[in-house]
Amino acid sequence: xxxxxxxxxYIEERLEPKDADAALALAALWEPVDVSLEGTNGNIAxxxxxxxxxxTFHPGQxxxxxxxxxxxxxxxxxxxxxxxxxxxxxxxxxxKCAVQSEGPEGYKVVWSVPLKNKLTGEVVAFGEYKGGFQxxxxxxxxxxxxxxxxxxxxxxxxxxxxxxxxxxxxxAGSVA
Numbered sequence: 001x002x003x004x005x006x007x008x009x010y011i012e013e014r015l016e017p018k019d020a021d022a023a024l025a026l027a028a029l030w031e032p033v034d035v036s037l038e039g040t041n042g043n044i045a046x047x048x049x050x051x052x053x054x055x056t057f058h059p060g061q062x063x064x065x066x067x068x069x070x071x072x073x074x075x076x077x078x079x080x081x082x083x084x085x086x087x088x089x090x091x092x093x094x095x096k097c098a099v100q101s102e103g104p105e106g107y108k109v110v111w112s113v114p115l116k117n118k119l120t121g122e123v124v125a126f127g128e129y130k131g132g133f134q135x136x137x138x139x140x141x142x143x144x145x146x147x148x149x150x151x152x153x154x155x156x157x158x159x160x161x162x163x164x165x166x167x168x169x170x171x172a173g174s175v176a
Contacts (some may be wrong), residue, residue, distance in 0.1 A: 006159045007057060014169035015159075017164045024094075026157055029150050032097030037048040037112055037125055040136040041170075044124075047141040048152065049075040050159065057081075057155040059142040062157040079132025081159045086173050087133045088113070090163045091126060093172040100127075112136065117147035124151060126158075 015023075049062040052074050062077050088099065091113050100112045112127030122145055125136040135155075142148040157163055165172040 001060050002080075004076060004083050004086070005050060005052065005076055005080060006024055006054075006074055006086065006161075008086075008161070008173035010175055012161075012174040015162055015164055015171060017169065018123075020164040020169050021166050023157055026153055027094040029118055030154065033098040033114050033116045033123060034098060034100075035114050035123060037100070037109070037114065037127075037136055040125060040138055042129055042134050042136055043138070043140045044137045044142065044145075045078045045135045047143075048155070049077065050081045050142070052076050055160065057152050057159070059148060059152060077132075078135060078155070079129075081155075082133050084111075084128035084131065084133040087126060087158055088128075090158050090172045093163065093165050094157075109134075117150055119150070120146040122147045 025066065046062045048057050048059050050057050062075055063072070088111060091097070092099075095115075097100075097113055100114070102110055108129055108130050112125045114123055114125040116123045123137075124145075127134055127136060139145045142151070145151060161171065163172045164170070165174075167176055170176045
């Protein structure tokens with residue numbers, strides 16, 4: 001049976017105040033926006049990967065044909081990193097935002113949360129695609145985004161061990 005890489009324990013140690021502050025400062029670079037996903041695609045998600053050993057995201061092709069089989073096995077896709085439910089929950093812990101929900105009519109995309117980078121004005125959207133956590137953008141690769149570094153940092157926050165719940169340094173996804 002396969003499991004997600006990001007899978008917090010039932011009860012985790014509380015975050016250090018400096019870690020919670022750093023997470024909130026990173027989240028403050030982004031703001032939820034109410035825009036249509038029309039014209040976006042999920043191609044950008046194939047242009048980044050999580051290193052299974054370090055648990056961190058990096059730009060680079062997830063399915064690079066030049067990589068050996070052993071090197072490919074060291075990479076995880078966005079949908080392998082975290083469940084779409086935990087990712088949505090963590091976003092709701094970071095921002096007060098309206099989730100765009102298609103409900104049962106969503107077919108492939110049930111929910112999404114568009115975010116605008118305050119430094120560049122670029123919009124990306126997190127959501128689910130066929131049940132897996134997904135990233136949508138008008139860009140086709142990380143190289144096409146001016147906010148690529150902040151996006152990678154944000155993914156590392158959402159999928160990492162230091163994503164804060166608003167309550168007293170609790171790790172989002174764990175119980176206080």
